[in-house]
Amino acid sequence: MANQIRCDCPGIVEQINRCESQVVGTARQRKEQVRMATLTFEVSDSLLTRARETAQALNRPLEEVLIGALAVGLPDVQDVPASVRGELLEMTFLNEEPLWTIAKSEMASAEQKELQTLLDERQRSLVPQAEVRLQELRESYGKAMLRKARAFALLSLRSGQPLLTALEETE
Known part of the structure; x- marks a missing residue:
């Protein structure tokens, strides 16, 4: 009942x-x-x-x-880019395994290097194409960080453990 x-x-x-x-x-x-x-x-x-x-x-x-x-x-996602809102809300209904996968995910090594290179070059000056690519990489990185933060928040809520404690136990 x-x-x-x-x-x-x-x-x-x-x-x-x-x-x-x-x-x-x-x-x-x-x-x-x-x-x-x-x-x-x-x-x-x-x-x-x-x-x-x-x-x-x-x-x-x-x-x-x-x-x-x-x-x-049911987080407030009004300030989140529209392209990632639905995904963040859907994460509420994922089980722990896919949440841990998201929480531990990292930007591809090649993209990290490209992002760092473009950021370094930006100190001098970037051609318009490079500026566009830099913006794309920054947006991708930001969305990945939103996903990771949401995954960690949900995992912490479900486990009742602080985020770092839960992370240390899964490694």
Whole structure:
């Protein structure tokens, strides 16, 4: 039998901002008004038990833990390039193996060297074609970093371990 959770969500903006701050590393000041919603939904016994245990371990209200989990699971991607938004959201539903693959991924060695060369040459001056290529590589690198950050955030949330501890244990 599933459990019903009713969640009146006061302070949801503050909760979401606090969670985003922990995941992204920068707090965003929002001056927009947010409507509050009351949700009623069913969750499995095991999920409710995990949420209660987490709330107890953190000495926080169950509602706050659930709001935090939703904020991390459904990140604000408005400031993310459109070409990577869907991928970041889909990562929420990946299991640990593909998340670790993403988290440990690196830019191809040849692209890293090319990026460094173009950055070094930029100090003098780049021809227009090289400037375009530099921009492409920077965008690719930025998207890869967004994917890695999201993977690490999800892995940390699921394991309950700090990111570096979880990384050290998989190596």
